[in-house]
Every structure is written in structure tokens, then in C-alpha cells.
Amino acid sequence: MSFFDKLYDNILQNQSLLFVGLDPNPEMMSTDYESPDVISSLENWLQFIITETADFVCAYKPTLGFYEALGIPGLELLQKTLAAVPSHIPVILDAKHSDLNTSTIFARTIFTEWQVDAITLSPYTGQDHVAPFLVYPDKAVFILCCTSNPGAEALQQCPTNESPLYLQVVKESKNWGTPEQVGLEVGTTNPDILALIRAVAPERMILARSIWAEGGNLNQILEAGLNNNGDGLLIPVPQDMLANPQLSKEIQSLRAEINQVRNKIIHDASTCSVWLPDVCLLNQHPQHDLILQLYDLGCIMFGEFVQASGAIFPYYIDLRKIISNPQIFNQVLSAYEKILQNLNFDRLAGIPYGSLPTATGLALRLHCPMIFPRKEVKAHGTRRVIEGDFHPGETVVVVDDILISGKSVIEGAEKLQSAGLNIRDIVVFIDHEQGVNNKLLEKGYHGHAVLTISEIMNTLYEAGRINEEQFSVFAEV
């Protein structure tokens, strides 16, 4: 289940926008838990917090720094804490991770080993840093846009109060992923700041922080930050409440106070005009999300790349990477499958080497036998040109990854034909649109592509993944 599905299920079930920080901070621990063994005191206290709050929150947020500060026992405590959170409640790891070099390996550790549902990230390394976290389709990230620390003002309000950096971060990070992938972390006591961010990002989930610092303005904060559905804002339980032995009671009364404001907003909104998103989903490419995920995975690269023909292209598509990401690989297979369902054939043939895993996946899905023409015939062993069993006269559909000049796929198809097989259709994932389809037709083959290169580039450009320069260089090819 995705982070957002989990989150909304809990918002509904527990009727709560509250989240709790699961932070082993000895300074904030209730004195009731103090003992000579600090780690087990903290463990007992965190367990108490989870037990008291699980029915009244929509998420938990452990701060990695507090666990790291306790050394190896701290990291062990983190594992115990994560295991103690009921599995239906999402966990947002507050790491404020900011290092590009460790992003891929860190994403893998926290999402696949620790199994947290979301993470907080610092924005300064840009989309390159965020991308490795976004290739996990069920997970989400929260980008730190604003903090309430007075010392940060000199940066956040830069260059002017009218066009402050924190709003630029909000606008930019909206291009980094869909609302189901990228939320915003906003630390502020100022409802005006929250209102500005909400106006720029009406569709984003906001993880509110530090709202209690000045107390007393909960209503304004809620009015500024909630969306028209009365949600879209995750509200922290005040830290000092977590040391209260009556935690469960306290949290329920806070939840009631918040829900009163939410209900008023929902009621008022139902009598007002409906909010329309600033993105027209009708115009979105049907493979929009898959294109962005392929880009985030590094399958679409920009730079100078020499093709087999010697031509230099400003980009290179490397679909071989998908085999290491089962989620994306599955989506790619589904896209091929939609085309293959409408074709008639006895066998599938993959073009080595890049398309062999894809052809294998499709053969398994479609329960269809597979063969492949060898790239080179070995001087020993069977010396076969075609691997796998077949009967001359059968019809074979050829599967390949990308059509540039068509040379590889035509060579493969001709080897199959020489063995007495019929080739009517060639299915690729990407057509580079250099008139290769006509070349295929001249040979008697019908070319089918899941995507064209211009559909990919348009989608990346509209989503803000590539800039104008990259987009225009592509248009010149």
C-alpha cells in the first residue's frame, strides 16, 4: 500500500491529522521513565507513546538524529521503535537527508530494509538528490521548504520578501514529483507563511512543524494550511504533551479542537466553488508517471552520446536498468502487453541483449514460447543462430527496446526469417521517430511503439524534469 493510501486511511479511521514525533530525547522524557539504563528507559517511554496514541494519530515521525546521537544502541532502538509502530500507520523518517552521493544507498536502506514509508529531505541538492527516493513507487518524500528558526530568515526571505527563497523551493519541488510522491515540510509559527505556501501548492501535503512555538494561534494555522477538503496538513503533537501521563486524553482533546476547525472548513467549502487543480490531467500522457519514473531511475540521460551508426545524439536511453527495479519493470511489461494483446503470433523473439529480459517477462506473462536470434554465432557448441525451439512457418513477433536506425531489429528479424519463420510485427518501447517505421514497412514489418521520443521529451519538459535548453537540443536532432 502506498504512503498516501496508508496516510489517508488513518486520517479517516482515526479522524486525525495529528502525527507524533518518536524521538528518544532524554531531555524531554517523562521523569516516570528515568532509570540508570537510558536506552531501556527511552524504549519504555516510546512504547508508552505509541500505545497511548495509535488510535488518535495518522502518522509517526522518528527523528533519525536523536537515534544516531545514542550510537549503535540508538540505531538498535530505532529498529525496535519501527517494529513497535502498528503496520497500518505510516512512518515518516525525519532525516533531512541532503547528501547526493549517499542518496541511492540511503533510499534503499530506509525503504527496503527499515521499511519506513516516507522521508524528509533537504532541497539544496535539487531533483538529482530526490530522484533515487522517488523510484520507490509506494514511498514519498517531504521537502524541507521553511524552518521557524530566526537565524534562517536571512536565507529563507532572500532575495526579497515578495519573492522569498522558501516559496521558490515550494515551486521548484512541485516539479520533482507528483503530489503522491512529494510533500512539503514547513516549520513556521506564522500563518501568513503557511497561507502563501498553501496558495502556491494547493494540492500538496504539508508536514507542519514548530507551530506550537508561540502557542495560541492554532485556528489561524489551520485556516492557513488546511485545504478545502479540511486536510492536506499534518499537525505535530506538541512535544511537552508526550511526557504527560494523561497523553491519550490530552491528544483526544487536541484532535477534537482541530476537527472542529476542519468541519467548519469542509462545511464552508461545500457551499463555495470547487477547487480545480492547476494541472489538466486530461492532457497528461497516459504513461506520464512511468516516463517520470524512468527518468528518475536514470534511464534517460542527457549529454553527447555516439550511436552505433557514428551519429552523435544529445541523449541516450538505457532501458537495461529497469531489470533492477521490479516495480518499473512490471509497468514496462504491462505497456508492451497492451500492444501485444492485439497481435497474432505463435512465438515471441527478443533482440539480444537488452531486450532478452523484457521478452522473457512477456513470454511468462502471456504464456507464449520465446526464442531469440543470437547476435554472434559461437564457434563451438551447437553453433545455433536461433536459441529456443520453433517450427518453420510459425509467426513470430519481435520485441526490442528502442528503434534508432532499425539496424539491430532488422538484422534479428532477418535471421529469424532465414530460419523459415514469419515476421509481421515488431514491438518496441521507444520509437526515435527517424522514419524507421517506413524502413520496416519496406521490409514487410509493422512497427509498434509504446512511446515516441517526442512524447517522452514533452512529458519531461512539462513536468519540469528537463530545462528549456535540454528540450530545445532534443528538438534539433
Ligand SMILES: O=c1ccn([C@@H]2O[C@H](COP(=O)(O)O)[C@@H](O)[C@H]2O)c(=O)[nH]1
Ligand atoms: O539511446 C539509445 C540508442 C541505442 N540503443 C541501442 O541501440 C539499439 C537501437 O539502435 P538501432 O540503430 O535501431 O539498431 C537498441 O536496441 C539499443 O540496444 C540504446 O539502448 N539507447
